[in-house]
Amino acid sequence: MKKFIQEGILVNVRSDGRVNKEIRQKKSTHGYLLYTNGSCKVECETIIYTGITLELQNQPKFSIKIQSIKKSQTDKQKALYLETLLQQLYDLDMKNLWISEKKAFVLNIDVFMLAEINEAYAELIAFSIQNAIQDLKFPEIKVTQNLLTSDEEYELQENKFRKIDLKIPNISVVGQVGLQLVKDLTFDEFFAVEKKYIISKGERLQVRQFEQIFEPFDSDDFLRVVQFI
Amino acid sequence: MRRRNDGRSLNQLRNIKIKTGIDLTVDGSCIYNQGLTEVICFIRGPRARTQNNLIVIDYSSSPFSNIDAKRNSSFDKEYSMFAENLRESFENLVLLDERGKSEIVVNVCVIQNDGSSKSAVFNAVTIALLDAGVRMRDFLVSVNVGLYQGDIIVDMTNEEQRDAQGDLTISYQQRQCKIDYYELKTLKLNSNEVLWLSELAQQKAEEVYKILRNDILSIKRNEL
Numbered sequence: 295m296k297k298f299i300q301e302g303i304l305v306n307v308r309s310d311g312r313v314n315k316e317i318r319q320k321k322s323t324h325g326y327l328l329y330t331n332g333s334c335k336v337e338c339e340t341i342i343y344t345g346i347t348l349e350l351q352n353q354p355k356f357s358i359k360i361q362s363i364k365k366s367q368t369d370k371q372k373a374l375y376l377e378t379l380l381q382q383l384y385d386l387d388m389k390n391l392w393i394s395e396k397k398a399f400v401l402n403i404d405v406f407m408l409a410e411i412n413e414a415y416a417e418l419i420a421f422s423i424q425n426a427i428q429d430l431k432f433p434e435i436k437v438t439q440n441l442l443t444s445d446e447e448y449e450l451q452e453n454k455f456r457k458i459d460l461k462i463p464n465i466s467v468v469g470q471v472g473l474q475l476v477k478d479l480t481f482d483e484f485f486a487v488e489k490k491y492i493i494s495k496g497e498r499l500q501v502r503q504f505e506q507i508f509e510p511f512d513s514d515d516f517l518r519v520v521q522f523i
Numbered sequence: 524m525r526r527r528n529d530g531r532s533l534n535q536l537r538n539i540k541i542k543t544g545i546d547l548t549v550d551g552s553c554i555y556n557q558g559l560t561e562v563i564c565f566i567r568g569p570r571a572r573t574q575n576n577l578i579v580i581d582y583s584s585s586p587f588s589n590i591d592a593k594r595n596s597s598f599d600k601e602y603s604m605f606a607e608n609l610r611e612s613f614e615n616l617v618l619l620d621e622r623g624k625s626e627i628v629v630n631v632c633v634i635q636n637d638g639s640s641k642s643a644v645f646n647a648v649t650i651a652l653l654d655a656g657v658r659m660r661d662f663l664v665s666v667n668v669g670l671y672q673g674d675i676i677v678d679m680t681n682e683e684q685r686d687a688q689g690d691l692t693i694s695y696q697q698r699q700c701k702i703d704y705y706e707l708k709t710l711k712l713n714s715n716e717v718l719w720l721s722e723l724a725q726q727k728a729e730e731v732y733k734i735l736r737n738d739i740l741s742i743k744r745n746e747l
Contacts, residue, residue, distance in 0.1 A: 327587050327635055328637060345585075345587030347587065363563060363565060363583075363632045404585070406585045408545070408563065
C-alpha cells in the first residue's frame with residue numbers, strides 16, 4: 295500500500311484520483327453548537343466538532359484540548375503532542391483580547407473528533423479550529439468602576455458583540471516523496487510519504503518537519519516547500 | 524391550542540433524524556438527532572470477551588454539550604449510574620453466543636444536549652446495534668415527558684427541563700410492551716399527574732418506535 299501510494303505521487307496521481315496540488319472538498323458548518331461562542335462541524339475523512347468558549351481572566355491566552363469518542367492507549371500522548379504543536383503554530387496576537395487593564399478574554403478551544411487522535415488529522419483539526427475562530431463572536435462587556443471599592447465591575451451586554459480580528463494563520467500539511475510534494479494528505483498518504491512538513495502561513499511563515507520539530511532540515515527542501523504552498 | 528417556545532404543540536415530538544454507517548472502521552455507528560440534541564454511538568463487536576460484562580458501555584458527553592458540561596464526565600456519579608442502567612437494559616436484550624464468550628463495546632457520546640438527552644442516548648444505542656447487525660429480543664425505544672408550567676408536554680428542550688416540575692424518562696420494550704427504565708425527577712407531583720405522565724410516555728414511545736422503525740428500514744433498503 296505504501297509503495298503504491300508513493301509511486302502514484304511520483305507520477306502525480308493519488309489513490310483517490312486527485313493530483314498532488316489538489317485539495318479535498320470539506321463540508322463545514324459554522325455555528326453548529328449552541329453552547330459555545332464560536333463553533334464549527336467539519337466533515338471530510340472524519341467528522342470533527344470544534345467549540346470555542348470564552349472566559350475572563352487576568353491574562354489573555356488560548357488553550358486547545360483534543361478529545362475523541364474512540365479511546366486508545368496512545369490517546370493522551372498523541373493529543374498532547376498535537377495540542378502543543380498547534381498552540382505553537384497558532385501564534386495569535388493576544389493584544390486585542392484585553393477588555394480592560396485587568397481582564398482579558400481566554401479562548402478555550404475544544405476539539406472533538408470521531409476518529410482516533412492521530413497526527414495525520416492535524417490539518418483537518420487546524421481547518422476546523424480556523425473555521426470556529428471565524429465564527430467566534432466576542433460579547434460586548436461594559437467595564438465600570440465601583441466607587442466604593444475601586445474594583446472593576448463587568449457587565450455583559452446582551453445581543454451586542456465586538457469585533458476582534460485575531461489574524462489566524464493558515465495551517466497545512468505537505469508531504470514529500472522524492473522531489474514531489476503533495477498537499478492535503480489522507481490518513482494513508484500521511485504514513486506513506488517520506489517526509490511531512492507542517493506549515494503555518496500567517497503574519498509569520500513557520501515550516502516544521504513532523505517528528506523532528508527541533509532539528510534543522512535541508513534548505514533545498516525548505517525552498518521547495520515554500521514555493522509549493 | 525397552546526404553543527411552546529419553539530412553536531411545537533404540547534404533544535409534539537421534535538424532528539428525529541438518524542444517520543448510520545458514519546464510520547466504516549467500527550461494526551455499527553449512528554448519529555441521532557432529536558431537534559438540536561445530538562448523540563453519536565459506535566458499536567464494536569460482537570468480539571471475544573475481554574471483560575466480565577457482556578456489554579461494555581463508555582458513556583460520555585463532549586465538553587461543549589451543555590453550559591454545565593464537565594470535562595471529566597466519566598468520574599461523575601450520575602454518568603456512571605446512567606451508564607450502568609444502559610448496560611443492564613441492553614444486556615437483557617441482545618442475543619449473543621450461547622457460551623457467553625462474546626462482548627459488545629458501546630461508545631456513546633452526547634455531542635449537544637438540548638434536552639431529553641437520556642432518551643436520545645437509548646435510541647441512538649438501539650439504532651447503532653441494529654446497524655451492527657446485533658440480534659435483539661426487542662426494540663427498545665425511549666421518550667421524555669414532563670410537567671412544565673402546568674402542562675404535560677412531550678420531548679422537553681433544555682430550557683423546559685430546567686424549569687419543569689416533573690421530568691420523566693422511560694425506555695420501553697415495544698414488543699413486550701414493558702417499561703424497562705423509569706426515571707422521574709420531580710419537585711412535587713400528585714399521583715394523578717404521575718399516572719398521566721406514565722401513560723403519555725408509553726403512548727409516545729409507540730410513536731417513537733414507528734418513526735425509528737420506518738427510518739432504519741428505509742436506510743437499509745436504500746443500502747441494498
